[in-house]
Amino acid sequence: MxxxxxxxxxxxxxxxxxxxxxxxxxxxxxxxxxxxxxxxxxxxxxxxxxxxxxxPSPTPTVEPAKFAKLPTACKAIAAKTTASLVPKAKNENGTAAASTDLSHRSGCSWNGLDDKGVKGSQYRWLDVSFYRYDSEVSLGSGQARAQENFAKELGKIQATAGAKTLSTAPVAGVGDEAKIVTYTVNKTGEDFPYASVVARSGNVLVLLSYNGAGYAGAPVPRAKTIVEGATKAAKEAVASVAAANK
Missing domain, CATH: 1.20.5 (Single alpha-helices involved in coiled-coils or other helix-helix interfaces)
Structure with missing residues (x-):
């Protein structure tokens, strides 16, 4: 044990x-x-x-601008149209406006005095301007920018100093939107009836003004004549934008 x-x-x-x-x-x-x-x-x-x-974060996008070019301003309105609206123009081919960037801003004007001797003289002035807006993420689409400036330019015309009997109306068949402002301004002792059109086609803004006066006893141009002339020229100017981008 x-x-x-x-x-x-x-x-x-x-x-x-x-x-x-x-x-x-x-x-x-x-x-x-x-x-x-x-x-x-x-x-x-x-x-x-x-x-x-x-x-990656989504990259901001913006609607592409519709038009990349502007027409040649002095050729945007047919020669026969400018000849009928401004008889005896100093420069029948028009005088180009100064511009440092013709791809975004351009313009042209015609003016002349049709002297009828003892029957007096008729003065006419026609001018057209084009403004193109690019699409930028920080600023918005070219179309939206043109719309914004459409309202601004229309407001400037409606605020013309000394304008009498001012009236604004839409213009059908001219671009995406268009309005015409009619009024009378007294200059050099004469009444000048005006018709100014503000039109937008895509990202391009077209401003056109037509006016005239009668001197030395000649009658004041009829407002209807001035409106019809401005409307015809505006249609041609707007159509030239699309033609320049084909």
């Missing part, structure tokens, strides 16, 4: 060692498993964050 007791003690001690190792191993595996889970979650978050940051 005395010899078997120590032997039993040694056997129990030896048997206890694997059990401790197994328990320790489980504890270690458990801790390691928890660490891997946290790493996977962190990695997923990092990947999602990287994907989100890598996704």
């Amino acid at each position: 005395q010899r078997s007791a120590p032997r039993l003690t040694r056997i129990l001690a030896a048997a206890a060692v694997p059990v401790m190792l197994v328990v320790a191993g489980c504890s270690s595996d458990s801790g390691s498993g928890g660490g891997d889970g946290a790493g996977e979650a962190g990695g997923a978050k990092a990947t999602a964050s990287a994907t989100a940051s890598a996704t």
